[in-house]
Amino acid sequence: MANLASQTDSSLMILVLAAGMGTRMKSKHPKVMHAIGSKPMVGHVIDLGVSLGAETCSVVVGPDMEQVKDVARSHFSETELFVQHDRLGTAHAVLSAKEALEKHDGFVLVLYGDTPLLTTDALNGLYAELKNGAHVGVLGFEADDPTGYGRLLVDDEGQLVAIREQKDASPEELAVTFCNSGVMGFRTEHMLSLLDQVGNDNANGEYYLTDVIELARRQGLKTVATLCSEQDVLGVNDRVQLSEAERIFQNRKREEVQRNGATLIAPETVFFSADTEIGKDVIIEPNVVFGPNVVVGDDVQIYSHSHIEGAVIEARSKIGPFARLRPGAEIGEGCKVGNFVEVKKASVSKGAKINHLTYVGDAEIGADANIGAGTITCNYDGFNKHITKIGANCFIGSNSSLVAPVTIADGAFIGSGSVITDNVPTDALALTRAEKKVYEQWAARFRKSQQRLKARKAATDT
Ligand code: UD1
Ligand code: MG
Numbered sequence: 459m460a461n462l463a464s465q466t467d468s469s470l471m472i473l474v475l476a477a478g479m480g481t482r483m484k485s486k487h488p489k490v491m492h493a494i495g496s497k498p499m500v501g502h503v504i505d506l507g508v509s510l511g512a513e514t515c516s517v518v519v520g521p522d523m524e525q526v527k528d529v530a531r532s533h534f535s536e537t538e539l540f541v542q543h544d545r546l547g548t549a550h551a552v553l554s555a556k557e558a559l560e561k562h563d564g565f566v567l568v569l570y571g572d573t574p575l576l577t578t579d580a581l582n583g584l585y586a587e588l589k590n591g592a593h594v595g596v597l598g599f600e601a602d603d604p605t606g607y608g609r610l611l612v613d614d615e616g617q618l619v620a621i622r623e624q625k626d627a628s629p630e631e632l633a634v635t636f637c638n639s640g641v642m643g644f645r646t647e648h649m650l651s652l653l654d655q656v657g658n659d660n661a662n663g664e665y666y667l668t669d670v671i672e673l674a675r676r677q678g679l680k681t682v683a684t685l686c687s688e689q690d691v692l693g694v695n696d697r698v699q700l701s702e703a704e705r706i707f708q709n710r711k712r713e714e715v716q717r718n719g720a721t722l723i724a725p726e727t728v729f730f731s732a733d734t735e736i737g738k739d740v741i742i743e744p745n746v747v748f749g750p751n752v753v754v755g756d757d758v759q760i761y762s763h764s765h766i767e768g769a770v771i772e773a774r775s776k777i778g779p780f781a782r783l784r785p786g787a788e789i790g791e792g793c794k795v796g797n798f799v800e801v802k803k804a805s806v807s808k809g810a811k812i813n814h815l816t817y818v819g820d821a822e823i824g825a826d827a828n829i830g831a832g833t834i835t836c837n838y839d840g841f842n843k844h845i846t847k848i849g850a851n852c853f854i855g856s857n858s859s860l861v862a863p864v865t866i867a868d869g870a871f872i873g874s875g876s877v878i879t880d881n882v883p884t885d886a887l888a889l890t891r892a893e894k895k896v897y898e899q900w901a902a903r904f905r906k907s908q909q910r911l912k913a914r915k916a917a918t919d920t
Pocket of ligand 1: 475476477478479518542544545546547548549550551570571572606607608609621623637638639640665666667668693
């Protein structure tokens with residue numbers, strides 16, 4: 459027994475049940491593909507397994523759920539997928555992955571793909587019991603309203619003796635509020651033999667995974683129930699529950715970000731993705747949205763109404779208000795990206811300023827460059843995208859169009875209102891303006907003639 463923990467720490471398998479059709483989602487996508495914090499629910503569940511140190515991951519899907527495969531593999535490259543053709547119950551679903559279970563030696567945690575809010579703390583409690591010698595365990599919670607859940611039945615010593623499904627429960631059993639979350643854990647040595655004994659003689663005619671508790675007890679095996687919060691095991695069956703799970707997820711993430719040292723002035727108005735990373739002493743004003751894949755360094759300020767996805771923002775930069783950073787935006791240290799500026803697939807080096815009304819796409823901007831208001835990198839010719847390079851210390855005058863591919867070398871100036879179609883050398887001034895023409899007193903004459911015409915028209919109309 460002394461070696462148990464070390465031997466078994468490296469032999470955890472997670473088995474994710476995701477064959478449910480999710481008809482109540484009214485969607486063409488499998489239920490587990492719907493996202494919480496921009497991450498598909500099945501991804502949340504697999505990541506949880508990874509954070510517990512799972513070595514193996516199997517996902518049971520329904521027919522025609524090819525999409526789930528790629529997502530599952532992107533979270534755990536070795537994920538094995540099994541198709542459950544007929545949906546005959548949770549025990550039957552687990553047995554769809556029999557091939558993986560036969561190969562595995564150690565522990566198995568069975569998770570549902572539509573339960574994205576589960577935490578490592580909750581799972582660790584159950585996992586620890588298995589490591590301490592329990593053969594089968596279940597994660598339970600006290601339900602506000604237990605209707606529909608399997609009830610966890612415990613004996614006088616508090617030992618779990620059975621799980622009773624709603625439809626098969628007696629009136630006394632229905633009064634029990636300690637419920638099955640659906641998460642179950644096993645030591646593999648007895649798992650398959652227990653599953654093989656599960657029948658379908660119940661109100662639903664299904665093979666219930668939950669029956670293994672009574673079967674295990676009958677064999678003298680140790681069964682346990684550990685406790686988690688009802689919120690942790692919220693299952694998503696429709697879009698209303700999806701938004702409820704999103705709400706809980708966002709609140710947790712806002713709290714985490716604040717506890718890690720960032721200020722959110724109005725946290726309830728800031729939306730994160732599951733993978734958003736925010737540094738210390740970052741200040742985020744109200745109404746900011748973080749799409750997937752954003753990393754924000756220390757001391758950054760993000761002003762109101764900014765939308766940021768696929769971007770890296772290095773220390774001390776200031777973003778917004780009303781800035782849009784799209785995938786591939788790499789904002790270096792101490793930069794300014796101001797109001798109504800859009801940056802896509804562009805690196806902006808240390809100290810550069812793009813303060814107003816600008817589009818920077820497919821570009822490289824050198825250190826301390828100043829990009830004037832209304833500058834546009836014309837990156838697309840209707841067929842292909844081209845690169846704009848702006849060197850260090852360049853000054854791009856307002857309302858300039860830089861027609862890519864084009865390079866403005868270090869230190870060059872571009873006069874306001876220019877359309878630059880080819881390269882500009884180091885420290886040069888380039889400008890493309892039509893010559894100014896001045897017609898003295900033209901405006902005064904024009905005004906007078908228009909007023910006369912208007913007065914004449916008014917006289918004839920009356
Ligand atoms: C199950 C539990 C119940 C628990 C509840 C928690 C059983 C018999 N009952 O009931 O004790 O309180 O979850 O939400 O296990 N699935 C498959 N293939 C199947 C059947 C189900 O993959 O053949 C998957 C579903 O996609 C879902 C999960 O297993 O992710 C649970 O199935 P569901 O039908 O929702 O079970 P419940 O009746 O809610
Ligand atoms: Mg259910």
